[in-house]
Amino acid sequence: MTASTSMSHHEAVASIIVTARTSLPGLVERVAHRIRTEIPCYAAGDVVAPADLRASVRANVDYILDSLAGTARANLSAPDATGRTRAAQGVPLAEMLTAYRVGVAELWSALVTAARGLPGVPADDVIELAGAVFAAQNSYSDAALAAYRDEAREILRTQERERAALVEVLLSGGAAKGTLWEVANALRLPLDGAFLVIAAETQPGHDPIPRAESALAVIDVRSVWRLDAEVSLGVLSLPDRSRNGTVLTVLDKHATHRIGASPIFGELHQAGWALQLARLALGSNSGDTGVAQFRDSPIDILVAAAPHAALETARAVLGGLLELPEEELNLLLGTFEAWVRASGSANAAGAELFCHPNTIRYRMRRIEAGTGRVLANPGDVAELVTAVRAWRELPHS
Template sequence: MSRTTTPPAEIAPVAALLLGRVRELSVRMACRIRSEVGYYGSDGQVPFEELCASCRRNAELVFGQLADDRGADMSPARETGRARALLGAPLGELLHAYRVGSELLWSELAAEARTTAGVTTDTFVALAAWWMNEGLAVAAAEAYREAASALLLQRERERSVLVEALFTGLLTDSTTLWEAAGVLGLPTEGPYVVVAARVPAPGREALPGVEARLLTERARSAWRLLPDLQVGVVTAHDPGGEGAVLRALGRFPGARVGVSPPYGALRETPRALRLARLALEGLRGDAAGVARFDDGPVSLLVAAAPEEGGRIAREVFARVLDLPDDERSRLLETLEGWYTAGGSTSRAAALLYCHRNTVRYRLRRLEELTGRSLADPRAVADLAVALRALRLLPPPHRA
């Protein structure tokens, strides 16, 4: 901070006298700071010797400027600010310590000045103006903020690397996973879910502020921004935690989000990411929404062997995929409704808002096109796997 005032010359002899007592003053200052500022209350945060040394450097700076108008070297204050930021000291506590120390120095200076010849009321006014602009606390605060910002960036980079390591499976040792969970602020045991959201453009978040929003639902999370996706590991501990996470994700306008099933151990994160991606692919068209991966056996089977699942879908539904879009969609939706209804034509008709005879007609049409009878359990299984593959995997090319 640049000085806009100069100290009154008649105060120089007083400052020189106090400069000779700076060792004793710095110990008194450290004791007062320790008694009045909670952060400095024990050696656990800042050792007393270190606090005394810091107080002495700052006192020498102030009295040195007053005694012989030395340059305003703010490096002691800046060093203190940086050191406290790296230790995680609250900025308010740092500024409180400077206020306590400044009050002690001012009271000592004023007491000596009152008995010094040539010091008048105007001297104190000028001294007060200089004191306000001297800027030790401001310098310390600026250095604190700079160091805190750099530290935050470093920690964010570390978090980002650890999240990527979780998603790529580089972390497998239980001790390493436990340490990673600690750095990321995640519990060491699940359940967790993985979230994959399509970004609107490279470098832009699909879910801005998602970590803070999930914290309001008592769900901790760690995120990584990829060129095409924003991905995160989210805890779902509380009863109904997964539902709360899904509701929170659904409040982001325009977002397209896939969510994995819950899983119990962090080492399973790469598999969960694959399932979250598949759930995201299941969102057809451009509509926004949140899709949770269906963790039934058929879905998991398709997810485990996507290439084989795609081959089965193309083989079973070859003639269906050649139909016009509207007809193909109606037939596949009817088959899915029939599975959802447990094989009941009447219940499927209610789900699809059509007559049961319409459902029967469409199912017969599917049987003709696929060459598989819904009365044959093996054919029912083939169709279920093929249908799930169509829903989970990217659309296959038509013949």
């Protein structure tokens, strides 16, 4: 490059651009080849097809050359289209920007080659052209980045709506077998295994278990969620039943409100039934936060199958006990449950509750007097066990 033949800066730039355009097809091929060779996401061609890549490279090279020529300062359609398309294709943002840097590097090399072949182009004009190329690169990057993020947010919102609808189908319990398979496949859940349904109390617009999905993933538990105005519902897939305690501990750690959990169940089509139990556990959770799990026993399951009838039966069986102050009633019911766990032994129940066996016997006599049942009668004991379970497990006024 010499300054023997004088030309203006704009004339020099225009000459360089015109010369570079004569080799544009080869430039596009070089850029596309480098991108496919150097960036893994583009290599296979199944994410971004070769023809799509070449068309995108051509559009963006044209955009930069037009920008340098002063004809595309307000037209950002090419980088906008690239950003949106790559987001929709699932190309990582970093790799999209790397592909663009590769393209700009090849374009600059072509511009320098064109300048060297032209007589009378001052070196200062080439230096100024470099600044214009970098400015165009920044403008392009900003436009492509904004479009990518906007499209990615829209895709995420769409996916969240779709996933919430799939979770609703799962929890409704009415999906046909084929539909259930499709839903499970879309949510990446097995049809058989070890499952939990979670119902968490919430406030409008606030997730009651922040970071639950990622925290559960750490312990190899897959979860899908649906957030409503009053409750957040989740279906959890555990590696095995032994993880139940660990899952409840994780949920309790991250909970900001009360949580109800179903018992472990083995078939995904039971999710609708498990949701009822999780809601019942939530209703019986008397704390401000923490997890209450519905007990997995035949009596509890039968109680949950007809909750209204179970509560009416409990009122009839417990009778006069329900007239006692709540603290005193809970003391007697807790003593009865300990006595049942101790197989009717006052000594063992007293050891569990840290009180004298005679205190246990006194409380049991009060239960007999208040209910009219005789604890020596197995039938009466069965009625009391069912009534106490219903009263303790089901929400009531």
